[in-house]
Amino acid sequence: GELERLTRRYTSEISILIGPERDIPAPDVGTNPQIMAWIMDTYSMMNGYSVPAVVTGKPIEIGGSKGRFGATGRGCVISAQLAAKHLGINSKHLGINEKETVAIQGFGNVGMISANLLAEEGCLVKAVSDSKGGVYNPKGLDISSLVTHKKETGSVVGFENAETITNAELLGLRCDLLVPAALEGQINEANARSIRARIIVEGANGPTTPEANEILCDNGIFIVPDILANSGGVVVSYLEWVQSKKGFFWDEGEVNDYLQKVMTSAFAEVLRISRAEEVDMRSAAHMLAVKRVADAMAIRGIYP
Amino acid sequence: GELERLTRRYTSEISILIGPERDIPAPDVGTNPQIMAWIMDTYSMMNGYSVPAVVTGKPIEIGGSKGRFGATGRGCVISAQLAAKHLGINSKHLGINEKETVAIQGFGNVGMISANLLAEEGCLVKAVSDSKGGVYNPKGLDISSLVTHKKETGSVVGFENAETITNAELLGLRCDLLVPAALEGQINEANARSIRARIIVEGANGPTTPEANEILCDNGIFIVPDILANSGGVVVSYLEWVQSKKGFFWDEGEVNDYLQKVMTSAFAEVLRISRAEEVDMRSAAHMLAVKRVADAMAIRGIYP
Amino acid sequence: GELERLTRRYTSEISILIGPERDIPAPDVGTNPQIMAWIMDTYSMMNGYSVPAVVTGKPIEIGGSKGRFGATGRGCVISAQLAAKHLGINSKHLGINEKETVAIQGFGNVGMISANLLAEEGCLVKAVSDSKGGVYNPKGLDISSLVTHKKETGSVVGFENAETITNAELLGLRCDLLVPAALEGQINEANARSIRARIIVEGANGPTTPEANEILCDNGIFIVPDILANSGGVVVSYLEWVQSKKGFFWDEGEVNDYLQKVMTSAFAEVLRISRAEEVDMRSAAHMLAVKRVADAMAIRGIYP
Amino acid sequence: GELERLTRRYTSEISILIGPERDIPAPDVGTNPQIMAWIMDTYSMMNGYSVPAVVTGKPIEIGGSKGRFGATGRGCVISAQLAAKHLGINSKHLGINEKETVAIQGFGNVGMISANLLAEEGCLVKAVSDSKGGVYNPKGLDISSLVTHKKETGSVVGFENAETITNAELLGLRCDLLVPAALEGQINEANARSIRARIIVEGANGPTTPEANEILCDNGIFIVPDILANSGGVVVSYLEWVQSKKGFFWDEGEVNDYLQKVMTSAFAEVLRISRAEEVDMRSAAHMLAVKRVADAMAIRGIYP
Amino acid sequence: GELERLTRRYTSEISILIGPERDIPAPDVGTNPQIMAWIMDTYSMMNGYSVPAVVTGKPIEIGGSKGRFGATGRGCVISAQLAAKHLGINSKHLGINEKETVAIQGFGNVGMISANLLAEEGCLVKAVSDSKGGVYNPKGLDISSLVTHKKETGSVVGFENAETITNAELLGLRCDLLVPAALEGQINEANARSIRARIIVEGANGPTTPEANEILCDNGIFIVPDILANSGGVVVSYLEWVQSKKGFFWDEGEVNDYLQKVMTSAFAEVLRISRAEEVDMRSAAHMLAVKRVADAMAIRGIYP
Amino acid sequence: GELERLTRRYTSEISILIGPERDIPAPDVGTNPQIMAWIMDTYSMMNGYSVPAVVTGKPIEIGGSKGRFGATGRGCVISAQLAAKHLGINSKHLGINEKETVAIQGFGNVGMISANLLAEEGCLVKAVSDSKGGVYNPKGLDISSLVTHKKETGSVVGFENAETITNAELLGLRCDLLVPAALEGQINEANARSIRARIIVEGANGPTTPEANEILCDNGIFIVPDILANSGGVVVSYLEWVQSKKGFFWDEGEVNDYLQKVMTSAFAEVLRISRAEEVDMRSAAHMLAVKRVADAMAIRGIYP
Structure with missing residues (x-):
């Protein structure tokens, strides 16, 4: 209608x-x-x-395009793996260590797919939350059962074989990896100092306030900023355009491979700038983005 | 002119x-x-x-496009291999068994190329016919010599080292594989009961009448319907359009690989529907085709 | 402005x-x-x-397109390798033999990149010249140092660890491979008889006069003509058009692979005509080019 | 809807x-x-x-376009005036003579507007009919009252101050001018000999059968054929297109003047051919139409 | 630049x-x-x-287009003449009567051209003002001299053979015709009751506030509203578009004639609505404008 | 073909x-x-x-377009009439005086139509020539008979009731009006001093050499230059474009009226410049043409 x-x-x-x-x-x-x-x-x-x-x-x-539905989540996982590798962690074993956790805030499209892919890779996702609350199992949550539970009940809360946990508690867990994939501003001046993650991969748009960002950086937490971490959806949108334009379509494996390749290259370039300019990954990503547009404009010129 | x-x-x-x-x-x-x-x-x-x-x-x-000339015949052979595999037959050895034959009715573009490719794969093509009659050699016909003979004389009839056989006799041979690649309606109510093939790959358009189809199905003969079996030409026409549009051209191997991939996927999907809906392959292919168009129309809507 | x-x-x-x-x-x-x-x-x-x-x-x-800058030089090296292989020379070892040289006339974009790639392949580039003169080292020049020297001084002349040599002397060296990559008409009636190369790869446009060409052919020198040898730039221009049109971009490895493939195929076809028609490579290349245009025109027809 | x-x-x-x-x-x-x-x-x-x-x-x-609604009727009246003038009748006084009538069969858009315009010109329209029957007044009908009557009752029948008359009687009246503006084939072999009009202006499409046409011509009745007589609507459609295209609009007087001019010129040209070729107006009109298309095609040529 | x-x-x-x-x-x-x-x-x-x-x-x-420069002023004069005629005043003699004046506020493009054209018609323009003040001559100002004076000095003030007058005084003069052709809101609640004009032609956009409008109407002053009075410029813009589109150009007389025709027709239609609906000219003009757009939209429909 | x-x-x-x-x-x-x-x-x-x-x-x-065939000749006649009027001659009576002649060199499209139209206006065309020679009758040639004679014999020579005259003699006649409508360069340094015309209207392109032009001007002969005199064809080409573009067609009278109007206006403007700048008509026409293009370019600007 x-x-x-x-x-x-x-x-x-x-x-x-x-x-x-x-x-x-x-x-x-x-x-x-x-x-x-x-x-x-x-x-x-x-x-x-x-x-x-x-x-x-x-x-x-x-x-x-095939692969578009899960592209943002997949991009987050790729980012996490690249960050882990950069820090010398075996990305296959994120959260495996007894004292460390993989925690995901938000269990929508991005959080759910990230959790699934991480679990498939062998990581232990121990804590997950949504708007109604969180669940925690120190031996790792059974993600596929949790997905079913969420679909049936509308929330992760109440999942058996897991303890209840608040969103605030989840954010404060000792983590290998924390994926904020819910709303904006979840990590802010009030809670930033309590965060004990080694890596943060921003699945949501703007989950970290500027003040919080400074605190996290000072505490040596490695952040993959949203503009990089959750760009998987935009990358596959671009691929959809390419496929539509030429009338020739890729299978899901080809889409995922390309996504992997593009994100790996982007991560590396941002990291290179981050080191060369001695800035955090967020600033480096912005510097790279602005530079590319500026370079193209300078070369083309302003006309008329 | x-x-x-x-x-x-x-x-x-x-x-x-x-x-x-x-x-x-x-x-x-x-x-x-x-x-x-x-x-x-x-x-x-x-x-x-x-x-x-x-x-x-x-x-x-x-x-x-390279590979377009032989695409329909190549598609028939792919169909035959997939059908064989489905039935648990080693597709490399179709017709090899003493009591079984590969028989091809029609020796135009489709029949000739099918015969050639099957022979290259190691199959024994023992019977072939055209509008003037057929030839039969229980040890397998030498297809490349037969092609030369056809080009010189205009028919397969008179080929040395082979017995003469009528079209009717050819259709009635005990077969691993029968490829009707001549005219419409060749397999009909009159002769359907005499057919002893395990697999029929419809190289021609409509070689089997609806009445005959029912008889063949009742007799447990596995039919790859024309809409699927001889779609190779249309698939490569599509590839030609893709190549022309982007101004970039594939070599013959790439064309053939894509054809293999597309036909394998289509065969599998038709087979899946055939099983799920408990219908023969022909009905399954039509159900799939109608569903795709109907789905696209429902999603796009009728406008204006 | x-x-x-x-x-x-x-x-x-x-x-x-x-x-x-x-x-x-x-x-x-x-x-x-x-x-x-x-x-x-x-x-x-x-x-x-x-x-x-x-x-x-x-x-x-x-x-x-990535890879466009070095495409012409890379194409020359591919041509040289194909020519060597045709003559039964191990293309990895051009110039390695004590009595043989790889000599390159001209050290602009084409000459410099050719030299670099040949050196990377393990060949010994012993002589190089530019408009101001040449340098020669029987043990092979250190090409990357030479490139630096050229960038600093504007010429190859004065490069340490090398003897001075004139352009004329360079052309007259006993060579496995001579790459004239400077101006037109450098190899002419006056000096053609002095040339002792086994292979000439024309990096420049028209480096050999028609009279010189005849002399070289009579002397059994294998010439890869400019239209074939230096076509790498045009090939990658074509690839740039393809990429721009579809809005999808290749990495440098893909560009180089395609260049290798196209030049290999073109070399083979020109060689085939050269043999079939008993003409030199230059005539064969022209015959092929004219034939392709003529065939397309005949098929399309003249309209209106 | x-x-x-x-x-x-x-x-x-x-x-x-x-x-x-x-x-x-x-x-x-x-x-x-x-x-x-x-x-x-x-x-x-x-x-x-x-x-x-x-x-x-x-x-x-x-x-x-202004003037389009009444254009066909107006064109009929112009045709009648031109025909009268050609026959030496004062077109302002059609039907004025006691023994002569202006009769109009059909009182839809064409018949009604023709009647109105003729009355405005001073003619006496004495007989009019529609599908339900006709009315007749030897002193002339009051057309504007008749229009009101038709709008109120749906028919001309029952109009006061007039006698009732059948369609057949109307066609057989002694007339200066008969305008058949109802259905096809009203004047046919059965009634053609009874027609006593001096001028017939075909307001309808095909009101006269070929057989009737021959009889009427033999009896010296001057017929303005439909293709000419009722072309007013098409002419003003053309004017509407011209106005729409340039975005500039004419007032009704300009439209009517142009219509008058075009119909006068067309009438004259058809009359000229009718005389030169000694054929009736209908044949002359067809000859003119075919000639114009044929001339244009011959000049342009057949291409491709 | x-x-x-x-x-x-x-x-x-x-x-x-x-x-x-x-x-x-x-x-x-x-x-x-x-x-x-x-x-x-x-x-x-x-x-x-x-x-x-x-x-x-x-x-x-x-x-x-020729005639575009003066079109707004010319449109004001046409409006004044139509208003005068409607009120039974001989439009040629506006201001001629000893006790009455033609007064023009504003001496830019609109005021100057209105004054000129009125003077050419035989009217006595007795008072004119601009932003610096006004001039008044009970025998009529010599407009062409005044134009020269304005061009030389930048204002009408100081014109010889005229008394000085303020803008306020000018608005309060006993008038046949007052043309406010300066800024918005000049005639407002504060001064509306002092106005003694018989006709107001709004040369400016919005010279009269809604409150003033009511007072003027109550006092029986006939107002030609801006949307009608100063539409001459827009009308000739339309003509310029028509001419540019067809590549055929009109001379100034043709432009002016068309302007006269369009404004006369618009004035008449607004006046008709004003009477039929018993509203002032301003409301009538708005009703006509809204109706035309609404009618066109209703006929075309909303799509998609 | x-x-x-x-x-x-x-x-x-x-x-x-x-x-x-x-x-x-x-x-x-x-x-x-x-x-x-x-x-x-x-x-x-x-x-x-x-x-x-x-x-x-x-x-x-x-x-x-109607009227295009004769447009150049008609333009010449209009030019002649305007020139005559300017010089105070009654243009209807050109050549009527016993001692004066209207002479036309060339009897192709331009000359023939000019002669015809002048004769229709009441002028006496006494001398006409073509490439084979000329004819002269002091009482005026019968132009319509002469046209027939030309069509039958291919030349004006041999026309009865006329004396034979050479082209050179024709040019030297005492004339009200001389229309050179043949080839370039007919009036040159060799014969310019012998010319005794009061008005020359250049029907041909470039009939007068620059040297001859100076002599004629010195002798006070009024020349309407080719760029103005024979522009009738170009003007009607423009009208044809206008008509084709809007799909609406003019009758011959409308075309001729427009031609008259445009040429009259152009003549007047050239004459005005001729006087203001004190140059001959030819220079004035060029000054006007250059100015129009220059003005348009200056207003539009150079972009990009």
């Missing part, structure tokens, strides 16, 4: 601004693959032929 | 309906690569630059 | 003639990557979106 | 075939100005800006 | 929003014909050919 | 340079209306719809 009509009218209004070579809408808060499909269909009908490359985040049935 | 002028005029009339993003003509009965080249050239001259992706089936010299 | 304004005006005037599907400017004498960037930016601003595929030779930051 | 949705979908499907420079739909049986408006709006929304010239017969509010 | 560069860059950014069939920029406060010329030139160079219809208000040398 | 194929191929090659908004070919030496029709048809078929405005000089049947 109305949502479809509204989407189609809106698409018609912005149709001169979007296009495979112009702006390419991707889903964000409040939109989903079905809405992207309507945008694509409306734009296509206006052109008289299918133009799948005009949006990303489409359902696979009409030209979406 | 006239055929060229007619083709160019016709292209000019349909030029608003065709295009790399619209309908893309491919050769069928009565057209050949030269005609596709004229269509492409006419369309290109109207646009002011070369548009190779407007047709498929072009000669390789102007952007056609 | 003026060069940019002139480039942009010129681009505006030719804008109806160029385009990703029309003519695609590439840099030549007097143009450089910055100028290509301005052309690309002007054309893009006129269209309202970025059109990187309208030129090649762009800086990598705005869509240029 | 559905009619609008159907119209918009249909427009979307034919959108590559229509356009201000291609085919331009105009209303015919079963379509009306509202439907033309939907076609125009759908096409315009697909293009992103208003394209009023894509249809004719639009409502005036969105770019229709 | 910078203004030109800024204009061209801005044009480039909005180029997908403007166009002869889309939005068409026209000059307003802060822009002038030169700027419109730059917009037109930039847009044209981006398209590769001249597109004069993309803007209006261009200099005549490059496709502007 | 070949001319058509050549024209169509050529059109295809230049198709990106021509167009209704770009360059618009018009016929010149060696081309004729049929060739323009082929260009128009080829371009139209490439676009998929008719584009009559892409050329001028088309046959009227496919969108050419």
Whole structure:
């Protein structure tokens, strides 16, 4: 009904601004693959032929990319592995040590997929939380059972074979790896000093306030900033555009390999700048991003 | 002469309906690569630059795909191998057993290439026929000599070191594999009960009538239906379009690998539906095809 | 200033003639990557979106291809290896024998990169020259030091641990491989008879006059003609266009692999014609080139 | 509801075939100005800006032409005047003579407007009919009252101050002018000999059968054939297209003047051919039409 | 410099929003014909050919319309004449009567041209003011001398053969016609009751506040509202677009005649609504404007 | 045959340079209306719809302008009338005086039509010549008979009721009006001093050499230069473009009226400059032409 009509009218209004070579809408808060499909269909009908490359985040049935659904979570795991390797930790054994934990705050798309992939890799995910609370098992949670529990009950809370834990307690656990994958500003001036993680991989957008960031850095915690850590979704959106444009589609393995390759290269480059400029990873990532745009603009020139 | 002028005029009339993003003509009965080249050239001259992706089936010299010529036959052989594997037969040894035969009805593009590829794989192709009659050698026919004989005499009939056999006799042979690659309706109510093949791979379009199909299924014969078995040509037409669009061309090995991959995946999916829905492969293939179109339409919606 | 304004005006005037599907400017004498960037930016601003595929030779930051800078030199080395293999020489050991030399005339982009790659392969580059003179070391020059020397002093002359040699002397050395990578007409009727190379790989355009060519052929010297030997730059320009068009970029290894593959195939085909038609490589290359264009034209037809 | 949705979908499907420079739909049986408006709006929304010239017969509010509603009737009256003048009758006084009548069969858009305009010119319209029957007043009908009567009762029948008359009687009246403006085939072999008109102006399409035509011609009746007589609507459709295309609109007087000019010129040319070739007006009109198309085709040539 | 560069860059950014069939920029406060010329030139160079219809208000040398400069003033005079005629005043003699005045507030483009044209018509313009003050001559001011004086001194103040008068006094004069052609809000609650004009023609935008409007209406003053009175400039902008689009240009007389025709028709229609709905001219004009847009939208429908 | 194929191929090659908004070919030496029709048809078929405005000089049947055939000659006559009026001669009576002549050199399209129109106006054309010689009748030649004679015999020579005269003698006649409408350079240093015309209207391109021009000016002869005098054809080509673009066609009277208006205005402006700058008409015309282009360029600016 109305949502479809509204989407189609809106698409018609912005149709001169979007296009495979112009702006390419991707889903964000409040939109989903079905809405992207309507945008694509409306734009296509206006052109008289299918133009799948005009949006990303489409359902696979009409030209979406395999591997896109889990891309952000997968990117977080890749980031964690690269950070671990950098710190000399065997990334296959994150959380294995008795005294250390892998803790994930948030159990939506990003948190759930991160937990799953980490568990598949052999890591022990010992603590997980969502908006209703958290669960903790020092021997590692059974993630696939937990996913089922979450789907059935709407929350991780109440999962058997696990202790209850608050979000605040989760953040304060002694960790190999902490993945804040819930809301903004969860790690802030009030709790930053209590955090005992070795690595933080920011699965959410802006989970750490600037003040907290300073404290964490002073405490020697290695942070993979959101702009890098959760970029997997954007990377695969780009791949979806490439595939739609050429009308040729990759299988999931190829998508994941490319994601691995791009994130590894980006991590390395940010790390290089971080060392060369003696700044933290967040500043280095921003420096790299600004430099790339600035370089391209300087080379192209301002015209007219 | 006239055929060229007619083709160019016709292209000019349909030029608003065709295009790399619209309908893309491919050769069928009565057209050949030269005609596709004229269509492409006419369309290109109207646009002011070369548009190779407007047709498929072009000669390789102007952007056609390697591997397209033999693609339908190669697809039949892949289908046969997958069917054999499914039935627990070593696909490398089809027809090797003394009492079993590989029989191919029709020795045009599809039949000839199928025979060749099967022979290269180590199978014994013991019986082959064309519109003038058939030949049979219980020790396996020498396919490359037979191809030469066909080219010189216009028929397989009269090939030395082989017995004469009628089309009807060929269809009734005890077979590992029967490939009807001639005309429509060759396997019908009249002869279906006499067929003793374990696998039928439909190289032709519609070689089996609906009545015959029922009889064959009842007799436990495994049929790879035409829509799946002879789709190799269409698959490579699609690859030709992809290559033309991006202006980058694959070598023959890459084309064949992709064909193998696509057909293997399609075979598996049809087989899965066949089992899940307890229907034969033909019905399963149709169910899959209709479902894909229906899913895409439901997701896109009807607009306006 | 003026060069940019002139480039942009010129681009505006030719804008109806160029385009990703029309003519695609590439840099030549007097143009450089910055100028290509301005052309690309002007054309893009006129269209309202970025059109990187309208030129090649762009800086990598705005869509240029990795591996393009060294492509011509790399192509020369590939040609040399293929020629050596054809003549039964172990291409890894060109110049290793005491009495034989690898000599390179010219130490610009092509000569320098050829020298470097040959040295990396284990060959001994014993003589190199530029417009100011040459250097010679019978034990092989240290190419990376020589490159540094050239960058610091503007010439290879004066390089320590090497004897001084004239250009004329360099051309007359007993060689496994001679790479003329300087100006046109360096090998001419006057000096052709003095040349003692087994293989000549023409890195420059037209380094050998027709008269000299005849003499060299009579003397059994195997020449890889410029049209083949120095085509690496054009090949990678083509790859840059492919990458820009699909918006997906290759790493340097992929570019180099493709270059190797294309040059190997072209060398083989030219060699095949050379033998079949009993002509030298240069004539064979021209015959192949003309045939390809003629075949395409015959198939497409003349229309209107 | 559905009619609008159907119209918009249909427009979307034919959108590559229509356009201000291609085919331009105009209303015919079963379509009306509202439907033309939907076609125009759908096409315009697909293009992103208003394209009023894509249809004719639009409502005036969105770019229709003034004077289009009455154009066919007005064209009939102009034809009648030209025919009268040709026969030496004072066209202002058609039907004035006691023994002569102006009779109009059909009182829809064409018949009603013709009657009105003739009355305004001073002619006496003495007989009018519609599908339910006719009315007759030898002193002339009061047309504006009759229009009111028709609008109120749905028929001319029952109009006061007039005698009742059948359609058959109307056709058989002694007439200066008979305007058949109802259905096809009203004047046929059965009644043609009874017709006593001096001039017939065919307001309907095909009101006269070929057999009747021959009889009428033999009896010296001057017929303005439908292709000429009722072309007023098409002429003003053309004017609507011209106005829509340039975005500049005429007032009703300008439209009517142009209509007068075009019909006068067409009448004269058909008359000239009729005399030169000694054929009736109908044949002359066809000869002129065919000649114009043939001349244009011969000059342009057949290409490709 | 910078203004030109800024204009061209801005044009480039909005180029997908403007166009002869889309939005068409026209000059307003802060822009002038030169700027419109730059917009037109930039847009044209981006398209590769001249597109004069993309803007209006261009200099005549490059496709502007004759008569555009004076169109707003001329429209005011036409409005005044129509209002006078409606009130039974001989519009040729406005201000002629000893006790009555024509007063014009503001002596910019609109005021000056209105004064000139009124004087040419035989009216006595007795009072004129600008931002520095006013002048008054009960026998009528010599407008062409006053124009010269204004051009030389920058103000009407100090004009010989005239008394000095304040803006407030000017507004309070007994008038046949008052033309407020200066700033917004000049006639407001504070001074409305002092106004003794019979006709007010709003040459400025919004010279009368809503409160003042009510007072004036109560006092029986006939107001031609700004939306109607000063629409001459917009009307001729439309004509400029029409001329640019068809590449055919009108002379000044034709432009002025069309302006006269359009304003006369608009005035009459507003007056008709004013009477029918028993509202003032301002409300009637708004009702007409809203109705036209609403009618067009209702007919076209909302789609998608 | 070949001319058509050549024209169509050529059109295809230049198709990106021509167009209704770009360059618009018009016929010149060696081309004729049929060739323009082929260009128009080829371009139209490439676009998929008719584009009559892409050329001028088309046959009227496919969108050419009425009045174009005679436009150059008519323009010459208008020029002559304006020149006469300027000199105080009654233009209706050119050549009427016993001692004065109207002489026309050349009897092709321009000369013949000029003669005809002058005769229709009541002037006495006493001398006419073509490439084979001239004829002279002091009482005025019967132009319509002369046209018939020319068509029958291919020359004016031999016309009865006229004396034979050489081209040289014709140029030397005492004249009101001399129209050189033949080849370039006919009036040169050798014969300029012998010319006794009061007015020269240059129907040909460049009939007067620069040296002759100076002599004629010194002798007080009033010359209407070619750029002005024979511009009638170009003016009507422009009108043909306007008509083709809007799809609305003028009758011959409208075309001629516009031609009269444009030439009158141009003559007046050139004359004004001639007086203001104290130069001859030729210099004034060039000054006007250069100024118009320069003004437009200055206003638009140079961009990019």
